[in-house]
Amino acid sequence: MRLIYLFSVFLCFVSCASNEKHTYEVENQSVELLQHQKTYVAGDKIDLSFETESTNEIYLLISNAFGNSVLTPIKDKNKLHFAIPKNFSRKTGPCHWILVANGEQLLKDSFRIEPKTSARATLETYFGPRSITAGIQDYSMLVNVTTDPFDNVYPEGTEVIFKSQFLNSISEYTVPSKDLISWKNIYSTTKSGRILVNTSFKNITSKELTTIVFPTLGEAFEIETDRNHAFADGNQIMVLRSGIIQDKYNNIVGDGTMVNFIIKNSKGAILKSMAPTINGIAKASILHPSEKEEWQIDAYITGAAKSNSLSINFDTAITDYPYEFSENNRLITVGPLVSFMDQLVPDGILIQLEIFSETGQYLETKKVSSIKGLGKIELPKEFYPDGSYRFICKAAGIIKEFEVTFDEE
Structure with missing residues (x-):
């Protein structure tokens, strides 16, 4: 007590x-x-x-x-x-x-x-952030605390040597401590790469620390296309490719920078393909259309850059197609569909049949994909009773209209 x-x-x-x-x-x-x-x-x-x-x-x-x-x-x-x-x-x-x-x-x-300054000092060195962007504004901060064997901070004004290295250049600075620490901003460079730093006091040095200078945002770039032919066969792949994308300091943008290829067709519909850059180049693919088309192609790096515009035309691969009805008209066969060398088109060409009543009322649209150049559409009696109907058939951009009467009595 x-x-x-x-x-x-x-x-x-x-x-x-x-x-x-x-x-x-x-x-x-x-x-x-x-x-x-x-x-x-x-x-x-x-x-x-x-x-x-x-x-x-x-x-x-x-x-x-x-x-x-x-x-x-x-x-x-x-x-x-x-x-x-x-x-x-x-x-x-x-x-x-x-x-x-x-x-x-x-x-x-x-x-x-x-502090016991006569004994061997200890350097506590911190460096960050460990990644910055190229230019003259971004920076990492190098901070040092010099302590004695009992973890007491050295007196204010203790001079510590700061060194930084980038490519073939090595810089050295003498930084006195203030408010317990010595510190210096290590500014970015206009060229991407690695900046190495360390600190030293008397005969003691810290370990090597690193920050990575990444390229800044990409600038305007060029795009091009590569295709085997100009026919709208709905089968071949067209390659969309950018040139080497660089920032304003001529650094190649980092791998993985996403490039969006935006395509507007003649009907106003928007198609999209995207790809990340590898060594500054983005490479995407898109399928040829199945009917005559004109595409306007632009590419973007979101919030950063835009490419030139391209206008790409596709010629008709299928110029015409036949169709026939079964004996009772309940089965319609469209095709064979043949392409620009009179070869059967690849499976998957879309065939649409719009059905209207005798009075012109829209009833339904049936869709099938071609198999071995043919598309077959069945019209069962349970859904389409006897009577007259008007059909509009669409395939490969070609439209055909015809009327059919169902009478099985």
């Missing part, structure tokens, strides 16, 4: 601690501090000795950045020796003390502990 009481008294007085020396009488006996050293080095052995004739229990209360503690003395006749614990003596900054007896303050004072 006595120690708790003494510690409470200490907390009341420590905030008012000063460098003035005070002497009090205890039972008509004075207490005197035997040494008056005001500065120590972290890690030094620190003893505070007092001379007194008092027989009272005397304690020393200490406080610094590490914390607070109450010390009991080692008595040697009329002398009291207080050994400051290592965890206190290794922490830099002011250390306040109060000598108390029976809850009364006898003496109070303070001393200062400085």
